[in-house]
Amino acid sequence: MTESLQSAPGPFFGEFGGQFVPEALMAALDELTDAYEKARIDPSFTEELVRLARDYTGRPSIITDVPRFAKHAGGARVLLKREDLNHTGSHKINNVLGQALLTKRIGKTRVIAETGAGQHGVATATAAALMDLECVIYMGEEDTERQALNVARMRLLGAEVIPVATGTRTLRDAINEAFRDWVANVDHTNYVFGTAAGPHPFPAMVRDFQRIISVESRAQMLDLGGLPDAVVACIGGGSNAIGSFDAFLDDTDVRLIGCEAAGDGVETGRHAATLTGGRPGILHGSRSFILQDEEGQTLPSHSISAGLDYPGVGPEHTWLASIGRAEYWPVTDADAMDAFRLLTRTEGIMPAIESSHALAGAIRLGNELGPDATVLVTLSGRGDKDVEQAARWFDMLPKEDA
Amino acid sequence: MSALTDRLAEVRAEGRAALIGYLPVGYPTVEASVEAMRVLVDAGCDIVEVGPPYSDPVLDGPVIQHAAAIALEGGVKVDDAFTAVEAVAQAGAVPVVMSYCNLMIQRGYERFAQELKAAGGAGVITPDLTPDTGQDWIAAARAEDVDTIFLAAPSTTRERMHLTVGASRGFVYATSLMGVTGERASVGSAAERVVVEARAAGAEFVCVGLGVSTGVQAADVAAYADGVIVGSAFVKALGDHGDMEALRIKVQELAAGVRGQS
Known part of the structure; x- marks a missing residue:
């Protein structure tokens, strides 16, 4: 192998990846991509992330x-x-701290996230408590039932947990609902995506964190x-x-x-x-x-x-x-x-x-x-x-x- | 020129805006949805948007989500959308399809464009496909002379507006607000700004959608847009039991609105 496969930048990985989203979100994704590209090479950001990790x-x-x-x-x-x-x-905190710091950096005051097992929701609620961000977590209704303890943890941390009763009532529907929230509130809301999927820059950014x-x-x-x-x-x-x-x-x-x-x-x-x-x-x-x-x-x-x-x-x-x-x-x-x-x-x-x-x-x-x-x-x-x-x-x- | 721009030009010559009605095919049944689309045309829609239901409609609010879920439970197929397109064309309105892109990709963009054309469809509105990632679709649509209708939003930057207008054929779909489909108490002031910016970027026809549900709102939007797009309000009127009369009354209200008679 001559070229490194590490830290591939996106938006495409081979023929996979991209940004297949409503136009209403394109400006926010561009803003996020731009902010992240600057932050990842800015010592004030990376040093703070290292300090939080430690x-x-x-x-x-x-x-x-x-x-x-x-x-x-x-x-x-x-x-x-x-x-x-x-x-x-869990590992979810690694990503969430990075995205929450980025949220502060772009001046947004509210974060939303999807969660399946509740680990990403708990991590996001935790970072929101730490960094004084309003926090709303979308969770499939079936998942709120099988992970009731994590629902309570998120609420104790001050997050609003919204059970999603549409579709299969699981993680996929929670993501749909989080996207709908984001389209409506993107001026002051950042979507803290929990996994290395979704539109660019999330796959590359979550991977980096x-x-x-x-x-x-x-x-x-x-x-x-x-x-x-x-x-x-x-x-x-x-x-x-x-x-x-x-x-x-x-x-x-x-x-x-x-x-x-x-x-x-x-x-x-x-x-x-x-x-x-x-x-x-x-x-x-x-x-x-x-x-x-x-x-x-x-x-x-x-x-x-x-x-x-x-x-x-x-x-x-x-x-x-x-x-x-x-x-x-x-x-x-x-x-x-x-x-x-x-x-x-x-x-x-x-x-x-x-x-x-x-x-x-x-x-x-x-x-x-x-x-x-x-x-x-x-x-x-x-x-x-x-x-x-x-x-x-x-x-x-x-x-x-x- | 295309069937869409011809119709929009005719409507403009009448000194009014076009009424564009959206319904998901298969709600409450395939048969009833096709009948409902004929009602749209008969009661005053100039253009009909046929929506093949999709399992993960991220740009739709509760009313259309509910309708799509019922249609999918009933076994609706993408083929049924082309059947509906034919019915709309026969009824005398210009049919377009509004589809999430995975349904188009799985069928193949070329085949999708060909089948739409064969059914008499004029164009496709793509809520989750922008010109950036839609180049393959644009090429396939151009080959069949199918119009590509992209969305512009209040958040659309000047640069992106030029991209969107440049890639659009037929009309530009201006979303009136930041949010998903569904009725709103007011349409808001962002809509007019999006229309003005789209025109400044060179758009010949700009139609406004999201949140319009009353004749009064339609009249307001008709004052500055070439077309008024109504979806959720019609879906709600039709309802789970396929109430054609309620639908007809609602369409007539909106049709009067675009004629400034609200």
């Missing part, structure tokens, strides 16, 4: 060797990049003796995955594997494995793979994990798949939940259900590669929010009297 988020996040878990992964060495230890409990994951982990691996054989991350829209991959993109010996939510199994049609089961189209402002019917209507997705339950995927991932630089594996609900329990029981670390998809991928990969392999897994979030859902899955809740 003093607020708690970075750098550590790497944890998990040998008892790894016994079940073919004896390969498995290391976890601990984004679950960040303030607010999440890139710290792989910048740190690559250096940490070198300190431990060398680069891993593979980096594994879960992928819905793809922000933790692209952040986990970016600094490794030019290390051609390092396999990059994104684990998509296969729900009940890709063959059942009840899944959210966009790169496995989708095809090119436009959704939420960019050209990428999407789950759609033959006419182009978006199909409902399904996953036990609200954060991965999305029928689209970020355009840079689609590009990396198309050029063969990254692989995308489907992981079922059942395999993810087995991995959830395994890590919890063997290491005393309770992962988010989203991240458990990556753990399941690591088990599969470790068994494929054997004991000489080293696998770095991004643990994108912690499982506190998932306790009730996991307890229900494993039938651990007290039975109600008949």
Whole structure:
């Protein structure tokens, strides 16, 4: 490879990406792109971001060797990049602090965001509290039910949470509603997009803010003796995955594997494995793979994990798949939940259900590669929010009297 | 010149603005929606926008979202939009399609333009496609002599207005306010400014949409625009039970409005 694949600027990644949005939003996207291009090379911005990462988020996040878990992964060495230890409990804070700072910089006073599992909503509400911004979070009604605790967290932080009852009542509808809000309020509102999808500049900007994951982990691996054989991350829209991959993109010996939510199994049609089961189209402002019917209507997705339950995927991932630089594996609900329990029981670390998809991928990969392999897994979030859902899955809740 | 600009020129010669009615095909059923489009024409619409429903209509408010959801549940297909286009043409109005771009892309821009043309359609309004990313669509539409109608918004910069006007054929769709489709208590002052700026950028015909639901509002907009676009108010009048008489009364109110008779 002669040219670096890292930090690709957009708006297009190969044939994917772009800005397929109403004209009303074009001026705001141009303004945001312009502000971000200036901010990313302005020391007053980048230094403040570094300071927040250190003093607020708690970075750098550590790497944890998990040998008892790894016994079940073919004896390969498995290391976890601990984004679950960040303030607010997931990688989402990395992106949100950057976008909230940018919001202040362009003089807007209100932020809106979509959220699936609630992690991005909680992170946005947190940054809004920190930086004195009005905050409105859109969340699919089904997700407010399965992630009730995070709804309460957002409200405690001072955010308004609006359950979205249209369509499939999940993340995709929350994004639709956030776009509608943005069109109407763009003069004073910034949309803090949670994943590396959507129209330019979001895929590249969110990737840049999440890139710290792989910048740190690559250096940490070198300190431990060398680069891993593979980096594994879960992928819905793809922000933790692209952040986990970016600094490794030019290390051609390092396999990059994104684990998509296969729900009940890709063959059942009840899944959210966009790169496995989708095809090119436009959704939420960019050209990428999407789950759609033959006419182009978006199909409902399904996953036990609200954060991965999305029928689209970020355009840079689609590009990396198309050029063969990254692989995308489907992981079922059942395999993810087995991995959830395994890590919890063997290491005393309770992962988010989203991240458990990556753990399941690591088990599969470790068994494929054997004991000489080293696998770095991004643990994108912690499982506190998932306790009730996991307890229900494993039938651990007290039975109600008949 | 095109069927659209011919009709807009005729209407201008009458000293009034055109009434452009939008309805989603398939709401409440395909059959009723086609009948409703005939009612639009019969009751005074000069141009009819046929909307193939889309699963993720980010520029639509609750009324059209609801109609689209019902139409999709009923199994509406993009083909049904072309059927409706034919019906509108036969009824004597100029049909255009308003479509989110993924439906066009999945069919193929060339095929979409060809099928529209074959059905008698004059142009396509693209709410989520701007000239920047719409170059392939523009080429396909030009090849079939189908008009490309792009949106201009109150937030549109001078530079973007030139881009938008330059890429538009038929008319420029000026959105009256920052927001999604739906009725508003007032249309607001931004609309006239968008029209003035579009004309300054060279637009021959500029029609105003979003938020117009009464004859009085239509009369206000007709004073400075070439056409008044009405969607949600007609969808609401039609309703889940396909009330053709309620629709007719609403269209007549707006048709009187564009004639300054409100």
